[in-house]
Amino acid sequence: MHTIGKVAxxxxxxxxxxxxxxxxxxxxxxxxxxxxxxLYDDQAVRRIRFIKTxxxxxxxxxxxxxLLTLKQADSACCxxxxxxxxxxxxxxxxxxxxxxxxxxxxxxxxxxxxxxxATTDNCPILAALENSLHxxxx
Amino acid sequence: MIVxxxxxxAPGCRKCAGTQGELRAIAASVLGEDRLVxxxxxxxxxxxxxxxxxxxxxxxxAINGELKFSSLPxxxxxxxxxxxxxxx
Numbered sequence: 001m002h003t004i005g006k007v008a009x010x011x012x013x014x015x016x017x018x019x020x021x022x023x024x025x026x027x028x029x030x031x032x033x034x035x036x037x038x039l040y041d042d043q044a045v046r047r048i049r050f051i052k053t054x055x056x057x058x059x060x061x062x063x064x065x066x067l068l069t070l071k072q073a074d075s076a077c078c079x080x081x082x083x084x085x086x087x088x089x090x091x092x093x094x095x096x097x098x099x100x101x102x103x104x105x106x107x108x109x110x111x112x113x114x115x116x117x118a119t120t121d122n123c124p125i126l127a128a129l130e131n132s133l134h135x136x137x138x
Numbered sequence: 139m140i141v142x143x144x145x146x147x148a149p150g151c152r153k154c155a156g157t158q159g160e161l162r163a164i165a166a167s168v169l170g171e172d173r174l175v176x177x178x179x180x181x182x183x184x185x186x187x188x189x190x191x192x193x194x195x196x197x198x199x200a201i202n203g204e205l206k207f208s209s210l211p212x213x214x215x216x217x218x219x220x221x222x223x224x225x226x
Binding site: 079082083086087089090091093094097 | 148
């Protein structure tokens, strides 16, 4: 059994992160000492690493909760997990396209402004944003 | 007018297999076979198309290129949607 500090160190997270995972129902201590301190087994270290790796792939803690539930459900199969991964990829692609659109909009603004020492009253970027605001409010 | 109904899903989707036949039969009865184009879209093969439709979850249903359901509708919901189309 490991204390929260030891298991946090083994898994490469902070004790606060572990407490947060517990609050989000992602991990529970295997037991507690008589004084109430959390104790974790080796399986907890694997679970924390699973959570971290999933986060690197873009999964939210809510997604990870779903994945962990599927992992333990007898009725779930690989196809269910694959669907979660595909849906995550769809969401990432939507975000990417939105970011690309923002990047293109910024390109236009940057190209329309030569910079320099002019006062901000004459700044084409601010003017363009101001005009857009007027168009939106019409 | 031809109505194109597309079911966007991952291949092997267990949720879809049973229900799709039933939904297709409803579409055929409301619209008529001659006016119905039914297409099953493999999200992995047509990923960009799925993204362009706005699909975020599966299975999803698009009608005439517009996303109408982001999960499988009940037969009643589906019939109501098709009936609405008919009255437009």
